[in-house]
Amino acid sequence: MTEKLSVNMIACDGHGVCAELVPELVRLDEWGYPILAPSPVPPHLAKHARRAVTLCPKLALTLKTS
Amino acid sequence: MSAPQLTSYDGRPRLLAGWAATNRPAGLAEHANANGPLPLGAAPQLAAIATAAGLRGRGGAWFPTGRKLTAVAEYGSRAGSAYVVVNGVESEPAAGKDKLLLRAVPHLVLDGAELAALAVGAREITVAVHRGTGLAAVLAAAIAERAGQRWGSGLTITVAEPPRWYVSSESTAVANFVGGGPGKPRDESAYRYGVKGKPTLVSNAETLAHLALIARHGPEWFRQAGTPETPGTALFTVGGAVHRRAVYELPVGATGNDILRMAGGPAEPLQAVLLGGYGGSWLAAGATSLPFTPEALRPLNASPGAGVLLALPAGACGLAETVRVASWMAAQNARQCGPCFNGLPAIADDLARITWGRDHLAVNRLRHRLGIVDGRGACGHPDGVVRLVATALTVFADDIGRHLAGHWCAGLARQPLLPVPPPTDPSEGWR
Secondary structure: OOEEEEEOOOOOOOOOHHHHHOOOOEEEOOOOOEEEOOOOOOHHHHHHHHHHHHHOOOOOEEEEEO | OOOOOOOOOOOOOOOOHHHHHHOOOOOHHHHHHHHOOOOHHHHHHHHHHHHHHOOEOOOOOOOEHHHHHHHHHHHHHHHOOOEEEEEEOOOOOOOOHHHHHHHHOHHHHHHHHHHHHHHHOOOEEEEEEOOOOOHHHHHHHHHHHHHHOOOOOOOEEEEEOOOOOHHHHOHHHHHHHHOOOOOOOOOOOOOOOOHHHOOEEEEEHHHHHHHHHHHHHOHHHHHOOEOOOOEOEEEEEEEEOEOOOEEEEEEOOOEHHHHHHHOOOEOOOEEEEEEOOOOOEEEEHHHHHOEOOHHHHHHHOOOOOOOEEEEEEOOOOHHHHHHHHHHHHHHOOOOOOHHHHHHHHHHHHHHHHHHHOOOOHHHHHHHHHHHHHOOOOOOOHHHHHHHHHHHHHHHOHHHHHHHHOOOOOHHHHOOOOOOOOOOOOHHHOOO
């Protein structure tokens, strides 16, 4: 079972907290909206990914298991 | 790619048979005469019948209808309720097939909707139609006629008119609006969370009309027309530089040239066609010899989409046409997703700078933005504009070099060809 970051782009306001917390998995486009790595979250980043999910000001970021 | 299989198909229209013969809308008596009673007994097997027939959605995505029915039925039985929405909104400015179908054979569409509702366990149906076309009154009259004659299942059928924004015809947006919300797309599939939170089948009007015929005549009959992968007939709205701009019904597998021929042929030599709609693809004129099926066109990043085919004459400027359409589409976003409401105006602006401003730097910037914006909205609106502009860069590649060198196409002196409505008035609102 792997986990991937997912964003609800309707809820997202481009605060950019996610890209600060896990730059390995999230970069921002020129307007400040997140571009997520398509790959699963590697084990050593799992804690950071969960923190980004928790601290998203719009609760737009989630971890989806597949 | 497969050749059209027309062995025992007589070539006559199926959905528009009556319309072709009389040019009048079919009332309930005429509908009953032509098609026989509504086979309510087929409803429990409807998903299996649709799958056996190979029916795929005609709203643009060509998704297998049987799988959709099965999914909504499953979610619906878990949730204890379901809903059916007939999507006849057709906000494509160049499209007219669903509007014609709803006007010409409303009872065929409603029959399909009732069967689908029984199949997924829905007690309510809403028909969503384009606002301001008079179709709401047409459908209300048809619904009243059915109730008066005790035709059908007795399920409640209502009519809704979503706002006229392009994105308001997207399936989650229609479900959102029918449920009392704004006509804006949502992040969650209508299968799971549709009208008032109920699992909802949002199905295109033409798809449901086919379903009403398949339930009567069976999958084998349906497969007599079309290709093995995509059986049946399909409606095409043909416009641009053809002799007879109208809606035509052809078997799937017909080539671009077959479709153009139905419309009286090109009115002048063509350089390209726009296929699918304003979120569709430009194809060079040479590609019109291909079958216009989802399978045959996939390598060209194209699809028949919602059946819109627009012929661009050699003397027109494809870049200028694309700038007009892309700018209009950019303004038709729902102000929801950042990559869409920022990205689409930026993309349209880049293309305008290439077309009019000799801005060489805009070329790479545009290519980069097309890659960045693609797939990043909650709905497919940004992806459609990306496809439109990306295929324009390929098909009109030579024109780009000339425009950047200051040599504009002679066609710029002509009247614009593709129909672009005036910008939607904000007073249209989202309710």
